[in-house]
Amino acid sequence: MKFTAATIAVLAVAVSALPTDIHYEAPKEYLTDLTLLIGGWESIDYPKGTGANLHEYPKGTGENLHEYPPPAGGWESVDYTKGGAAAPVKCPEAPKMAGSPFTFTSYYEVKAVPGEVVNGTTPTGGLAGASGLFKIGINSETNLICYNIEIYNFRGEYQSPALTATHIHEAAKGASGPPRIAFPNPVDVGNGVRRSLGCLQGPFKTGVMANGKDSADGFHISQIEKNPAGFFADTHSSLAVPGAVRGQLA
Secondary structure, three states: OOOOHHHHHHHHHHHHOOOOOOOOOOOHHHOOOHHHOOOOHHHOOOOOOOOOOOOOOOOOOOOOOOOOOOOOOOHHHOOOOOOOOOOOOOOOOOOOOOOOOOOOOEEEEEEEEHHHOEEOOEEOOOOOOOEEEEEEEEEOOOOEEEEEEEEEOOOOOEOOOOOOOEEEEEOOOOOOOOEEEEEOOOEEEEOOEEEEEEEEEOOOOOOOEEOOEEOOOOOOOHHHHHOHHHEEEEEEEOOEEEEEEEEEOO
16 A cells, blocks of 8 residues: 555645644532532432442442552552562564554575576576665565665666566566566656555465466465465566576575
8 A cells, every 4th residue: 555645645735634623621619629619528319320329339349448558668668569469571572664653473584696597497697787685574464565665776667567667576587487476566666666565365366477466365464374485486577587686584
């Protein structure tokens, strides 16, 4: 999911519409002093089931004690550090992508380089001088993948038979395989850097058809967690169609 300028504008309007601080004034009959309530507290008739005008607490709940009796030795003798609950153990935090509010069941940082690109099993050399960094967080419980992709020194045009030219493919190192995730192509942000970031949630589509089915049909993010070494990230250029840069997830 990507935030557009229109989305941000809507959020800004919603925020501006929030009420300002409200200052409540005490009712005049209270005279800002609850002890002066007209008729006294005795005049209040509480609804049944909410205490029903109890003049004393039920037995076993304190029974109208004006104060709690001190323990032997007085309150000063009590060591509150003993006998209490042990300090809670800090649970490890689920991984998060830098700058992201989402929680992930796994997280990967993939360095993509030209030397990893193959056509079938034949190395191609990719796009010389280019490189990439894929930061990928996934939540297998919700079939969600979030990404922060940067490609450096990309040249040519994006080119691929898929819906986009930036993907996660299923294949081991040194082999080619079908795309399972199609990311939006990184856009030029200056200084030789192209960037794409956002989230996608299944069911997924890549636009690559085989035997009448999309190569992402039936794919679930949990498959990456089960075998991250069996997946790689890449992007494709018209100057290096099999792949400009590539990197295995593990």
